[in-house]
Amino acid sequence: MRTFYIFRIKDEFKVITENKPYNLFLTLDNIRCMPTTELNIATSIYDMLCINHNKQKMNLEIFKLLKDSDYYTKYNNNHMINNYYTTERSKLTVNNTYLKIETTQSYPYFLKILKSYKNLFIADFEEKDYFWLS
Numbered sequence: 001m002r003t004f005y006i007f008r009i010k011d012e013f014k015v016i017t018e019n020k021p022y023n024l025f026l027t028l029d030n031i032r033c034m035p036t037t038e039l040n041i042a043t044s045i046y047d048m049l050c051i052n053h054n055k056q057k058m059n060l061e062i063f064k065l066l067k068d069s070d071y072y073t074k075y076n077n078n079h080m081i082n083n084y085y086t087t088e089r090s091k092l093t094v095n096n097t098y099l100k101i102e103t104t105q106s107y108p109y110f111l112k113i114l115k116s117y118k119n120l121f122i123a124d125f126e127e128k129d130y131f132w133l134s
Helices: 011-017 021-033 036-049 055-066 109-114
Strands: 002-009 072-075 078-083 088-094 099-103 120-124 129-133
Touching (some): 002 021, 011 021, 021 036, 021 129, 055 072, 055 088, 055 109, 078 109, 099 109
Antiparallel strands (some): 002 099, 002 120, 072 078, 078 088, 088 099, 120 129
16 A cells, blocks of 8 residues: 655746755655654745645545546545556545545556646655656
8 A cells, every 4th residue: 555645846846856856855754754843844844845735626626527437435535436447446635735645556546637736746755756746
């Protein structure tokens, strides 16, 4: 099972890190691992790098795209795909600051849906995998 975290990066930082995404990955990983005593610092660094998602709008857009699929279900901010033919089980959770995909696939269907959004950076902190979704 893989877990992908998806961040919307500001334009100026995308330009700087587009060809060297490792630096962005390290920065996000460092923010994630900061102790709670340094929460103010972590928040200010995150705010410099990332744009928050409009949770309500994004939930509605994803729902409209997938509502007719037999494999799709939605509950609150959780979107799920259970496709028995491709053996994909994926759950997309929409938060204000990031999206989270828990999946059985290395490239889940939700990433195809999210390609229409710009400046999305995908990170799997456990597997040390990261890439721009474009």
